[in-house]
Amino acid sequence: MRNGMGICSVGVSCPGGVGVEALLDTAGWPVEGVPEVGRRGAIRQVAKIDCGSEPFNRWRMTPRLRRASPLSHHLIEAVAQCLEARPGIDRARVGVVGAFFLGALEYSVRFYKGLTDDGRRFASPVLFPETVVNSPLSHVVAELGIGGPVYSQTGDTSCWASALRTAQVWLANGDADHVVVVGAEEFNAHELDGLGAVRWFEGGAVLRLAEGAGAVLLGPQGSDQLARITRVVDGFCYRTRGEAVEAARGCLAAIGGGARLADTASTWIRPVVDGLLGGNTVLPLSAGPRYEAFTASCAWNTILATRSAGPVVVPYWGLSHQIGAAEIMC
Amino acid sequence: MRWNCNRNQSGCRKTLRFPCLAAVVSFLSVIEDNDVVVTGWGCVTPLGGDAASTWSRLVSGEGVRGSLGCIPVEGCRVGDGAEAVLPELPWIGAKEVGRLSRASRLALPAAREAMAHAGLLDADGRSVRPLIETSVSTTAGGMELGEAFLRGVWGGSEWRGQAARVARYPTHQQIGDLQRHLGFSGPVMIVANACASGANAIGHAADLIRAGMADMVLAGGYEALCELVFCGFDSLQALSPDACRPFDVDRNGLMLGEGAAFLVIERAGAAKARGAVARARVAGYGHTTDVYHITRPEPAGEPLERAMRQALAKAGMEPGGIGHLNAHGTGTPFNDGAEAAAFARVFGDGIDAVRTTSTKAAIGHTLGAAGAIEAVFCMKALETGELPPQINTATPVAGLANALTRPGDRLQKPAVMSVNLGFGGSNAALVFTKS
Numbered sequence: 001m002r003n004g005m006g007i008c009s010v011g012v013s014c015p016g017g018v019g020v021e022a023l024l025d026t027a028g029w030p031v032e033g034v035p036e037v038g039r040r041g042a043i044r045q046v047a048k049i050d051c052g053s054e055p056f057n058r059w060r061m062t063p064r065l066r067r068a069s070p071l072s073h074h075l076i077e078a079v080a081q082c083l084e085a086r087p088g089i090d091r092a093r094v095g096v097v098g099a100f101f102l103g104a105l106e107y108s109v110r111f112y113k114g115l116t117d118d119g120r121r122f123a124s125p126v127l128f129p130e131t132v133v134n135s136p137l138s139h140v141v142a143e144l145g146i147g148g149p150v151y152s153q154t155g156d157t158s159c160w161a162s163a164l165r166t167a168q169v170w171l172a173n174g175d176a177d178h179v180v181v182v183g184a185e186e187f188n189a190h191e192l193d194g195l196g197a198v199r200w201f202e203g204g205a206v207l208r209l210a211e212g213a214g215a216v217l218l219g220p221q222g223s224d225q226l227a228r229i230t231r232v233v234d235g236f237c238y239r240t241r242g243e244a245v246e247a248a249r250g251c252l253a254a255i256g257g258g259a260r261l262a263d264t265a266s267t268w269i270r271p272v273v274d275g276l277l278g279g280n281t282v283l284p285l286s287a288g289p290r291y292e293a294f295t296a297s298c299a300w301n302t303i304l305a306t307r308s309a310g311p312v313v314v315p316y317w318g319l320s321h322q323i324g325a326a327e328i329m330c
Numbered sequence: 331m332r333w334n335c336n337r338n339q340s341g342c343r344k345t346l347r348f349p350c351l352a353a354v355v356s357f358l359s360v361i362e363d364n365d366v367v368v369t370g371w372g373c374v375t376p377l378g379g380d381a382a383s384t385w386s387r388l389v390s391g392e393g394v395r396g397s398l399g400c401i402p403v404e405g406c407r408v409g410d411g412a413e414a415v416l417p418e419l420p421w422i423g424a425k426e427v428g429r430l431s432r433a434s435r436l437a438l439p440a441a442r443e444a445m446a447h448a449g450l451l452d453a454d455g456r457s458v459r460p461l462i463e464t465s466v467s468t469t470a471g472g473m474e475l476g477e478a479f480l481r482g483v484w485g486g487s488e489w490r491g492q493a494a495r496v497a498r499y500p501t502h503q504q505i506g507d508l509q510r511h512l513g514f515s516g517p518v519m520i521v522a523n524a525c526a527s528g529a530n531a532i533g534h535a536a537d538l539i540r541a542g543m544a545d546m547v548l549a550g551g552y553e554a555l556c557e558l559v560f561c562g563f564d565s566l567q568a569l570s571p572d573a574c575r576p577f578d579v580d581r582n583g584l585m586l587g588e589g590a591a592f593l594v595i596e597r598a599g600a601a602k603a604r605g606a607v608a609r610a611r612v613a614g615y616g617h618t619t620d621v622y623h624i625t626r627p628e629p630a631g632e633p634l635e636r637a638m639r640q641a642l643a644k645a646g647m648e649p650g651g652i653g654h655l656n657a658h659g660t661g662t663p664f665n666d667g668a669e670a671a672a673f674a675r676v677f678g679d680g681i682d683a684v685r686t687t688s689t690k691a692a693i694g695h696t697l698g699a700a701g702a703i704e705a706v707f708c709m710k711a712l713e714t715g716e717l718p719p720q721i722n723t724a725t726p727v728a729g730l731a732n733a734l735t736r737p738g739d740r741l742q743k744p745a746v747m748s749v750n751l752g753f754g755g756s757n758a759a760l761v762f763t764k765s
Binding site: 037038064100101103108109111112113115116119120121123124125128129130131132133134135137138139141142146147149150151152153154155156159162165166168169170172173175190193194195197198199234235236237239320321322 | 406
């Protein structure tokens, strides 16, 4: 990445609350045991958000969000915090890039369950539009009066790095004055079945799932900014867990430098990372148990890195396709 | 870096006020190193397994519509659509082909054709470049595998096979299939802006090159028919029971289709350095978001108009320079009305000279692939001078009565535009010119 970007403000919606302070210690996050749907006996620890309760419920009566999925609520809270922290910027010149691994999972499952159980003729015309990947972000820009370009990007967890690059393109080409990059995920119990099927709960580190969103408002580098994103690398692809080792090695070599490496690995890739680093110290970003909320976690880790002294490399372990990383300079 | 900085600096376009003169100058203009050019393309559609066969049938006025065999549609109000014949993949082992999602079965041959056209494949059909950035669009990815997974969970079926379904279902896994079977790696951007995604993917590829962040991008889109999405459009009663009739006063809905298309997009200087042929230029890209309604465009088409004007401005062109418009034209009352209104304002009195076609009447609405497939049709129009006639439309809406492409019409100006709209208010417009 040739031109760095400044982080002007951040926004967080997570099981611990809203705002960056809610990320600092996850020990107090509300956790419940959720059983897998398809296999009896497997109960997983999940940290969820109750969108109907304080402080998450301030959007529930807005016209576009009354029937929207939890994902939309996570998104809008994080994006709104970014914009509210910078009241002077022209929202008509703000772009938004959303990064999603699982996307609108809740309504997609509900819609498909409905047509499976009740018959195709009775598929819900209310739910279907909400299953479309870009619908949640559409609600957000409509409600917040954002007028710049909008992309919803998908991929594995590392699509957060791709979203950062999109922001850089828009800023470099003058398509927007500022860009909000937001990662968000919502939890649905079928997620447990899916991740169980691909053995993400086995071996390595314990996988604790969470949901929520994190957002960063980016602009050209300048003063009065929380931190700078000086480099973004991505595109270190793999197909097997064996290939992931080489991809991780390549990514870390590409980002290089003497910056400390943030501790962000979970599930099956944790042992891979530990093996690669050979016991070298990594920088813990928060206290308490580690939760995985995929693209939201990438956002949270990026936000937490802005509070560290000096340069920090934040790896985005994609978990099923590619690996990326960003260097954050505080 | 601005899109048209070289052009404006040279003064060859920014002072042009006469559309016909602009067209002539565009035609004569020389490619500059920082221009963004297309060096190859390929597609799979319900009309054919490659660009040549698809185009041949498209310009002869053929269309595809029939009962769908690839997905279950019993109980739906409408059961017809435009299904593609999956091309054989002889370079991939049969066992592996059996594991691929339907989306990958469509995307792989399209991408392979594009890379071969651009001179990027060796004798074994592998990429000669180990690193190629991709900018890709889809809305459903390998959805049929996700559906099978859920049915398995709800039916309490054996756990066996479920891992493969989960592993092959997400959108990035189809890109992984492309990388593995065509022999390259590199950064991946997957945009899911509903039905405008394909145009976004191509525009983003050009943006990456303009920003100096890439020299070559494999850009495109793919979409396979699936039960969830088909039933969704059926639930909205958006599917036509008989035919997709774009811009017809009696239009009554869209027809879903499937397919894939890819273009190799490069910085002209880099293409020239490797001896590639610049076949067309990606001259302009505009994209806006319409916040009017989640599924319905703003009736006056103002957000689409802004996207079209952005694309024209970035191309340094006047509307009169456009000789052909590949419209979104889904055949739904709301979409086509908004589009026609936007076209009328952008092209004004000159609209009849902009030969306009919605190719969705022939191949169906391919959702996340639509913008990419239609971009390939624009490439073929620029290459051959032929234009696909508007089929199925008997009584055009007033504003487009004389603009819709008739059989035998030919491209009179060396610039074409393609527009797409999508759920969530996505609008995108691309301008391509002859190289």
